[in-house]
Amino acid sequence: MIDTWEANNAKINTRINNSVEHSIGTQLAKYKTTKEVWDHLQRLFTQSNFAKQYQLENDIRALPQKNMSIQEFYSTMTYFWDQLALTESTELKACGTYIQRREQQCLVQFLTTLSQWF
Numbered sequence: 001m002i003d004t005w006e007a008n009n010a011k012i013n014t015r016i017n018n019s020v021e022h023s024i025g026t027q028l029a030k031y032k033t034t035k036e037v038w039d040h041l042q043r044l045f046t047q048s049n050f051a052k053q054y055q056l057e058n059d060i061r062a063l064p065q066k067n068m069s070i071q072e073f074y075s076t077m078t079y080f081w082d083q084l085a086l087t088e089s090t091e092l093k094a095c096g097t098y099i100q101r102r103e104q105q106c107l108v109q110f111l112t113t114l115s116q117w118f
Contacts, residue, residue: 049087056084
């Protein structure tokens with residue numbers, strides 16, 4: 001039974017290692033169990049989400065109007081907001097009050113930017 005578990009664990013770890021970039025795969029070599037690998041990947045990508053959130057929020061604030069119409073500008077903002085929403089935790093996505101607040105913030109942000117054009 002233990003031999004089967006160890007063989008399956010090794011197979012899963014190999015598949016995970018083959019599915020990630022080489023630089024990440026070298027970090028995974030120090031872990032013996034799939035659980036340890038998953039925990040490491042969770043920590044790694046949670047931190048990456050923070051960096052992505054930071055970058056998206058900067059992109060939203062710095063988005064220039066240039067020659068965009070209001071509709072084009074709104075579509076671009078919506079794209080960034082949707083990307084930002086993808087970085088949210090499952091717990092936040094399940095909270096209706098949070099979702100309402102996020103949507104209100106997006107609208108205020110859009111209207112504030114729009115008011116600067118006129």
